[in-house]
Amino acid sequence: MVNRSTLFLSLALPFFTVARPLSQPDDAAIPLHKRFSLALPNGVFDHDTAVAVTVLVKNKHRQNLINIQNNFGADDFPEVRGARISSPASIPLAIRKRLEKRQAEALLDKGNGIAWTGLISIGTPGQQFVVDIDTGSSDLWVTSAWCGGSVCQGKNKYNSTASSTSQAQPETFALQYAGGLSVSGPLYTDTVSIAGITVTGQYFSPITSATPNFATYAYDGLLGLAFPSLSFMQQTPFLSMAVSQGSISKNAFGLKLGHGGSELYLGGANRELFTGSVELHNLSSSRGFWQVGGASIKVNGQEAVVSDFDTIIDSGTTLIYGPPEAVRQVYAQIPGSALIDRTNGFYSFPCNSAPVVSFNWGGKDWDISPSNFTFGEAQSGSNQCIGGLVALDLGLGSNVWLLGDSFMQNVYTTFDLDLNAVGFATLS
Ligand SMILES: *[C@@H]1O[C@H](CO)[C@@H](O)[C@H](O)[C@H]1NC(C)=O
Numbered sequence: 001m002v003n004r005s006t007l008f009l010s011l012a013l014p015f016f017t018v019a020r021p022l023s024q025p026d027d028a029a030i031p032l033h034k035r036f037s038l039a040l041p042n043g044v045f046d047h048d049t050a051v052a053v054t055v056l057v058k059n060k061h062r063q064n065l066i067n068i069q070n071n072f073g074a075d076d077f078p079e080v081r082g083a084r085i086s087s088p089a090s091i092p093l094a095i096r097k098r099l100e101k102r103q104a105e106a107l108l109d110k111g112n113g114i115a116w117t118g119l120i121s122i123g124t125p126g127q128q129f130v131v132d133i134d135t136g137s138s139d140l141w142v143t144s145a146w147c148g149g150s151v152c153q154g155k156n157k158y159n160s161t162a163s164s165t166s167q168a169q170p171e172t173f174a175l176q177y178a179g180g181l182s183v184s185g186p187l188y189t190d191t192v193s194i195a196g197i198t199v200t201g202q203y204f205s206p207i208t209s210a211t212p213n214f215a216t217y218a219y220d221g222l223l224g225l226a227f228p229s230l231s232f233m234q235q236t237p238f239l240s241m242a243v244s245q246g247s248i249s250k251n252a253f254g255l256k257l258g259h260g261g262s263e264l265y266l267g268g269a270n271r272e273l274f275t276g277s278v279e280l281h282n283l284s285s286s287r288g289f290w291q292v293g294g295a296s297i298k299v300n301g302q303e304a305v306v307s308d309f310d311t312i313i314d315s316g317t318t319l320i321y322g323p324p325e326a327v328r329q330v331y332a333q334i335p336g337s338a339l340i341d342r343t344n345g346f347y348s349f350p351c352n353s354a355p356v357v358s359f360n361w362g363g364k365d366w367d368i369s370p371s372n373f374t375f376g377e378a379q380s381g382s383n384q385c386i387g388g389l390v391a392l393d394l395g396l397g398s399n400v401w402l403l404g405d406s407f408m409q410n411v412y413t414t415f416d417l418d419l420n421a422v423g424f425a426t427l428s
């Protein structure tokens with residue numbers, strides 16, 4: 001499971017070297033699996049998978065809104081205009097059938113989960129897991145040794161009996177990603193290590209059941225890196241635990257995704273991976289997302305098409321989602337573009353003139369490279385390509401966009417839980 005990657009996630013430890021014996025810099029490097037593309041091997045947009053991952057994103061953030069409400073209480077709930085908990089989304093039956101058929105024919109490789117994954121260790125002695133690194137949620141879960149059947153086949157599994165530091169907790173865990181991915185299991189605490197940063201008594205769930213599509217995801221679980229208020233478990237996430245236990249001195253991390261060598265850097269930002277200064281932006285909401293306001297979007301460097309909206313930075317999302325009317329205005333600036341799937345909000349544009357779309361938060365324009373904005377041909381030989389910006393209301397608020405990897409691949413991003421800020425810097 002560890003050796004299926006071409007990229008690396010290394011967890012550099014700037015402050016930790018004083019606390020542990022000097023070691024090879026490489027021992028903080030963690031293999032990373034990333035399948036970013038939503039195109040089939042023939043270069044055609046994988047519409048069915050794109051719909052499936054969109055359902056997953058919808059339900060993940062629906063669950064986040066439920067968690068926020070539970071964690072703040074009905075009265076202190078930070079209101080955001082247009083935010084609402086809608087009913088769970090599900091993958092249309094016809095698409096689900098086609099995906100299941102492909103799965104049965106083994107045409108759908110593992111990796112279609114399209115996630116940035118790294119290695120973590122849980123228990124004493126350590127048991128290793130490949131987890132999705134997700135800045136859009138706040139809980140930790142991995143597959144349990146007691147998850148039977150084909151759903152959990154091939155996963156690395158946590159065995160509480162085999163860990164001397166494992167402790168069962170009375171609560172249970174259940175994330176309703178209905179139709180997308182749904183997981184549940186008991187709660188435990190145990191020692192968790194990420195590249196040498198060790199936390200004791202970390203809450204997590206070894207999941208004992210999951211919906212069948214979990215088998216197709218190229219990871220054993222998920223590490224949430226957002227704020228405690230998004231936690232379903234109502235427990236302190238890994239990074240804050242590491243700070244309170246003195247394992248790390250700064251409650252911050254940096255992410256570089258793609259462009260040759262991907263890295264999660266715990267305890268700050270890795271100066272070697274970006275040039276110039278970090279453009280820092282205070283969070284615009286206390287909901288618990290990495291959410292910053294005052295954003296605008298441009299096409300090919302022209303005047304901003306839409307301005308003054310909020311953005312949630314989510315490494316657990318592949319595409320970029322914006323309110324349908326705003327997204328329509330953006331594509332109106334791209335000659336030859338067309339809405340080709342109204343239900344799911346997918347637009348196409350001429351493949352030979354991919355636009356440079358950029359976001360701006362009052363400082364620099366942060367460009368998305370045309371290749372990171374292009375997700376394959378609409379149909380074989382059509383010369384129209386699908387854009388990474390999707391017109392869909394996810395319920396996060398009427399003026400809130402969700403920025404996933406299509407954007408994040410183009411910048412170095414810093415996340416600071418003490419300053420309550422997100423920063424962007426130019427990749428070196
Ligand atoms: C868990 O580990 C124990 C001790 O190593 C072993 O006896 C047991 O078979 C394992 N259980 C499962 C379900 O793998």
Ligand SMILES: *[C@@H]1O[C@H](CO)[C@@H](O)[C@H](O)[C@H]1NC(C)=O
Pocket residue numbers: 282419
């Ligand atoms: C950001 O927040 C800090 C307090 O945390 C405040 O001092 C500063 O003025 C804020 N900056 C902006 C641009 O609002």
Ligand SMILES: *[C@@H]1O[C@H](CO)[C@@H](O)[C@H](O)[C@H]1NC(C)=O
Pocket residue numbers: 036037258259369370371372409
């Ligand atoms: C993203 O864009 C960069 C720069 O153009 C390129 O090197 C990289 O391969 C792109 N990634 C994907 C998945 O297209």
